[in-house]
Amino acid sequence: MIIKSLEQLEILSIKIAKKISNSDCILLYGEIGSGKTTFSRYLINFIQEKNNIKKTEVLSPTFNLLYEYKINSLKVMHYDLYRLKKSAEIKQLDIFDVRAKTVKIIEWPELITHNIIDKIELRFSHMQNMNERNLSFKGYGKWKDFQIDEF
Numbered sequence: 001m002i003i004k005s006l007e008q009l010e011i012l013s014i015k016i017a018k019k020i021s022n023s024d025c026i027l028l029y030g031e032i033g034s035g036k037t038t039f040s041r042y043l044i045n046f047i048q049e050k051n052n053i054k055k056t057e058v059l060s061p062t063f064n065l066l067y068e069y070k071i072n073s074l075k076v077m078h079y080d081l082y083r084l085k086k087s088a089e090i091k092q093l094d095i096f097d098v099r100a101k102t103v104k105i106i107e108w109p110e111l112i113t114h115n116i117i118d119k120i121e122l123r124f125s126h127m128q129n130m131n132e133r134n135l136s137f138k139g140y141g142k143w144k145d146f147q148i149d150e151f
C-alpha cells in the first residue's frame, strides 16, 4: 500500500496499537530514513496517551540497541539491531526470553531466526515523493487476518 503522509502513517500505527498486547512482535524492515522509528514513535506515544501517561520522547535506539517503555501493564521494548553483525549477538540479547512478556518492536530484524508466533512484518520503502512510502504488511498468528489497507 502507499502511505501518502505522516498523518496516514500515524493512523496506521494507531490501528495496530489498539490491538497490541504483551508477547506481540513487530518487525520493521526498510532502508535508513524509510520511517521505522517514526512508526514506532507514533505507536508508543499513542499507547502512552491512551493509558493517561505523559508522552515521552521516542528516540532511535541505534546506539543503545534498546529503549524500554513501561506503560501500565504493557512493556514495550524498542530495538534497533542495525549494528549487529551475527545472529549469535542477537541471541545474547535474549529478546525472546520466555519469562518476559513484552511487546517487541524491532528495526533491522534481518538476522533474527527465532520462531515468533504473533508477529507483524512491515516493510518500508521510499517513493519519489519525499512524503510518501510504500509499505507492505504481513501478519502471523493473531495478526493473520488483520486488515490495514483502508484509509
Ligand SMILES: Nc1ncnc2c1ncn2[C@@H]1O[C@H](COP(=O)(O)OP(=O)(O)O)[C@@H](O)[C@H]1O
Residues within 6 Å of the ligand: 003, 004, 005, 006, 009, 030, 031, 032, 033, 034, 035, 036, 037, 038, 039, 060, 107, 130, 131, 132, 133
Ligand atoms: N509518509 C512518511 N512515512 C514515514 N516517514 C516519513 C514520511 N514522510 C516523511 N517522513 C520522514 O522520513 C523520516 C523517517 O525517518 P525514521 O523514521 O528515523 O526512519 P528509519 O527509522 O527507517 O531510519 C522522518 O524524518 C520522517 O518525518
Ligand SMILES: [Mg+2]
Residues within 6 Å of the ligand: 036, 037, 038, 060, 080, 107
Ligand atoms: Mg530507525
